[in-house]
Amino acid sequence: MIFTAQVKVMPLKELLDPQGKAVMGGLANLGLNGIKDVRIGKNITLQVEADSADAAAQIAEEAAKKLLANQVMEMFEVEIK
């Protein structure tokens, strides 16, 4: 069975996010002053072939740990849909 797994990878809260800071500056230049903070991460959608949702979550988590996220600088969340 094919499951859709969504992996969100975000920079850790303790770390600066220079890309987010740059986008925040751009938004302020466009007149969007209500935006006080921007953080940018990745959103990865995987199509996983597995016997159960739990098995699919395990495969997605392994993929995140081994390749998708750098756990020194990023945290990740896996969600099966």
Add this chain to the structure above:
Amino acid sequence: MIFTAQVKVMPLKELLDPQGKAVMGGLANLGLNGIKDVRIGKNITLQVEADSADAAAQIAEEAAKKLLANQVMEMFEVEIK
């Protein structure tokens, strides 16, 4: 009041995602053969100052349309948390 808006930006389904294809190759090389497709987009978290959740959603949507997403190649979804 400060609302947290999450903007997901993904490449349109009709378009190739070469970054996703490269990651899928990497995952296969790591022995994760159960993963049949990978698509990579952005996950952007905004802290929005607004009077209501609806107003915050409107600001986040404007930000997505004006700067965060390229609607020729990408689709976006806004969620207020």
